Amino acid sequence: MPPTHEVTNQVPALVDYDVSDDPALLEGLRREGADWAEREVRELGALAGTERAQEWGRLANEYPPVLRTHDRVGRRIDEVEFHPHWHDLMTVAVEHGLHAAPWRQDRPGAHVARTAKFYVWSQVEPGHTCPISMTYSAVPALRHNAELAAEYEPLLAAPHYDFGLRVPTTKRGLIAGMSMTEKQGGSDVRSNTTRAVPNGDGSYVVTGHKWFTSAPMSDVFLTLAQAPGGLSCFLLPRVLPDGTRNAIHLQRLKDKLGNRSNASAEIEYNGAVGWLVGEEGRGVRTIIEMVNNTRLDCVTGSAAAMRYGTVRAVHHARHRSAFGAPLARQPLMTNVLADLAVEAEAATTLALRLAGANDRALAGDEREAAFRRLALPVSKYWVCKRCPTHAAEALECLGGNGYVEESGMPRLFRESPLSSIWEGSGNVAALDTLRAMTRQPESVEAFLAEVDLAKGADSRLDAAITAVRRDLGEQDEAEFRARRLVERLTLVLQGSLLVRHGDKAVADAFCASRLGGDWGVAFGTLPRGVDVAAIVERAGVGQ
Numbered sequence: 057m058p059p060t061h062e063v064t065n066q067v068p069a070l071v072d073y074d075v076s077d078d079p080a081l082l083e084g085l086r087r088e089g090a091d092w093a094e095r096e097v098r099e100l101g102a103l104a105g106t107e108r109a110q111e112w113g114r115l116a117n118e119y120p121p122v123l124r125t126h127d128r129v130g131r132r133i134d135e136v137e138f139h140p141h142w143h144d145l146m147t148v149a150v151e152h153g154l155h156a157a158p159w160r161q162d163r164p165g166a167h168v169a170r171t172a173k174f175y176v177w178s179q180v181e182p183g184h185t186c187p188i189s190m191t192y193s194a195v196p197a198l199r200h201n202a203e204l205a206a207e208y209e210p211l212l213a214a215p216h217y218d219f220g221l222r223v224p225t226t227k228r229g230l231i232a233g234m235s236m237t238e239k240q241g242g243s244d245v246r247s248n249t250t251r252a253v254p255n256g257d258g259s260y261v262v263t264g265h266k267w268f269t270s271a272p273m274s275d276v277f278l279t280l281a282q283a284p285g286g287l288s289c290f291l292l293p294r295v296l297p298d299g300t301r302n303a304i305h306l307q308r309l310k311d312k313l314g315n316r317s318n319a320s321a322e323i324e325y326n327g328a329v330g331w332l333v334g335e336e337g338r339g340v341r342t343i344i345e346m347v348n349n350t351r352l353d354c355v356t357g358s359a360a361a362m363r364y365g366t367v368r369a370v371h372h373a374r375h376r377s378a379f380g381a382p383l384a385r386q387p388l389m390t391n392v393l394a395d396l397a398v399e400a401e402a403a404t405t406l407a408l409r410l411a412g413a414n415d416r417a418l419a420g421d422e423r424e425a426a427f428r429r430l431a432l433p434v435s436k437y438w439v440c441k442r443c444p445t446h447a448a449e450a451l452e453c454l455g456g457n458g459y460v461e462e463s464g465m466p467r468l469f470r471e472s473p474l475s476s477i478w479e480g481s482g483n484v485a486a487l488d489t490l491r492a493m494t495r496q497p498e499s500v501e502a503f504l505a506e507v508d509l510a511k512g513a514d515s516r517l518d519a520a521i522t523a524v525r526r527d528l529g530e531q532d533e534a535e536f537r538a539r540r541l542v543e544r545l546t547l548v549l550q551g552s553l554l555v556r557h558g559d560k561a562v563a564d565a566f567c568a569s570r571l572g573g574d575w576g577v578a579f580g581t582l583p584r585g586v587d588v589a590a591i592v593e594r595a596g597v598g599q
Contacts, residue, residue, distance in 0.1 A: 067375040067457070070368060071110060073597045076101025076176050078363060079559065080401045084408025085172045087557060089415065090165030097172045100152050104180045105597075109148075110464075112141035113181030116317035117467055123309045123321070134306045135221070136273045136319045143219055145184040145317075149177055150217040150229060155191040160213040164415065171411035174353060175360045175404070182357055182471050183317035187231050187271035189353040194232035196345035197278055197289060200334035204291055208276065221301065224275050224293050233274030234346065235292075235323060239267040243484045245280055245287070245340065250325060252281035252290055252332075260332060262290060262325045265307075272306050272321035278333065278343060279325070285336025289343050292330040303328040314470030347479055348428075351436045352410055354475035358443040359403035361475075365450030365468055366400045369393055370596040372454045383453075384592065392453060392580035394588035397595035398565045399446055399579070401558065402550040403439045409553055410435060426502035430492045431549060437485035437539075438546035440476035447472040449579040486538040489545070493528070500528065503545070510552040514563070516572035517551045524548050547571060559594055561587040 076082065076097050085094060103109055119139040127133050149155065154174050158166040170192070178185045191212055198212075199205045208230065216229035224230055241247035250264025262281050269277070276293045296302050307322040334342030370393055373384035383389045410431060417425035451458040451465040458465040476482060492499045507521055524544050530537075547570050554563040565586040569575035574583035582588060 071107040073105040075104040080404040088412030090168035093169030121319040156213040167415040168411040193346040193349035230275040235269040250281040266323040287339040289333040289339040290330035362400035369453035394591040395579040430499035433488040444472040507552040510555040516567040520571040561590040
């Protein structure tokens with residue numbers, strides 16, 4: 057072969073490594089009460105890093121789902137065909153309890169363990185975690201109807217992925233979806249026009265058009281519709297108890313920027329049958345806990361994406377040379393890599409703290425419930441907002457190679473805006489923060505008590521907390537200023553967590569840049585004096 061075809065200075069594939077080999081993840085897992093799950097997390101991490109699992113993720117996106125509305129003789133079937141590896145991804149997720157399994161585990165730390173696994177496995181392929189997240193989140197809403205919960209919850213939590221349209225109660229396990237948004241309203245679900253009319257036997261006839269329903273091949277959906285008593289929540293199965301298909305018609309699949317492995321559809325309820333969950337007129341209140349849990353997964357998924365990008369940027373820089381030295385040893389690249397690592401670690405530490413709060417709040421801890429009420433929307437806003445910027449910089453670390461599909465970085469970049477949109481875009485999260493502050497002032501007290509646990513440990517953090525307290529006291533034009541306030545709240549929370557629990561170099565870099573103001577606009581602008589080498593060393597994996 058001519059010497060022009062010799063391959064030199066190219067980076068080896070990052071395969072067969074442990075995705076869970078992540079100090080911030082493992083430290084948070086232990087700190088938040090789920091150390092008992094570390095072996096399971098490490099096993100899943102080893103699988104996630106294999107070339108085989110990574111190929112599953114690639115092919116599930118290369119060959120996205122296809123809608124089949126009718127069979128060969130014209131009968132309506134409303135089926136979605138997936139690549140076989142989509143089902144492999146789903147099988148692993150369900151068998152490892154990433155779905156509703158924690159709701160059936162009477163063990164402290166169950167939801168933390170699940171969050172850690174979700175973080176690890178979503179780095180293989182994030183699209184399939186959408187139905188996994190909705191299945192996890194559906195259970196609290198479903199419990200507003202004890203009869204339905206008794207029938208469906210054991211199947212939603214079962215460790216079996218049983219794909220196919222059959223009567224739900226005849227299957228070994230179920231997947232749940234959520235169908236709320238309509239084309240005229242989006243996040244304004246109270247403007248929904250879908251109607252639900254009582255049948256007289258406890259069921260309702262549901263008619264309407266849903267503009268965006270993710271995972272339309274789920275077994276059951278939680279749906280909002282206008283009942284005689286107002287906006288209400290309903291459970292609609294794809295197949296009715298008598299074996300007939302419910303009148304749920306898939307009009308088309310969305311052609312999305314990212315998340316391409318996962319089907320998202322416009323759905324027509326053409327006189328479909330559903331059952332009331334909760335009380336008539338209290339649909340939003342019924343489904344709000346589902347929204348809260350999916351918001352936790354938005355934060356976790358964004359943290360996982362940032363970790364994915366950081367690991368690949370560090371790996372590339374360690375093996376690629378330019379101007380006579382590996383990129384990872386060149387000062388400017390080291391600054392960029394360290395900055396990316398600080399952002400990713402702050403997000404991961406926060407995600408695990410939120411999972412711990414979720415666990416303890418569900419066990420009856422009112423203080424943790426109050427903390428979660430404010431911490432969740434502010435974290436959802438900021439961490440998810442940082443993800444696209446982080447993905448773009450991580451991609452750029454690979455240069456032109458990062459712009460090529462084979463690197464996996466374009467898929468990361470296309471996926472990165474999703475969590476900021478899902479379950480309420482940035483403005484919705486910011487306004488929800490203001491609502492929590494006004495209606496539940498105890499959430500502000502709990503939040504400030506949390507960040508004050510680091511008081512006196514870092515002068516830059518102390519100054520930032522003082523500034524935030526001052527901001528909280530200003531009521532003029534609160535809505536106009538909401539984004540800035542939410543950003544600062546998240547930053548002081550992340551800073552407090554890193555100062556108390558994080559790596560010393562990471563915490564110092566975070567406080568100097570994000571809180572102390574010694575930072576530029578782009579990544580790679582950390583100030584002098586930060587131990588960037590230690591941060592980059594901590595961020596890499598064993599290759």
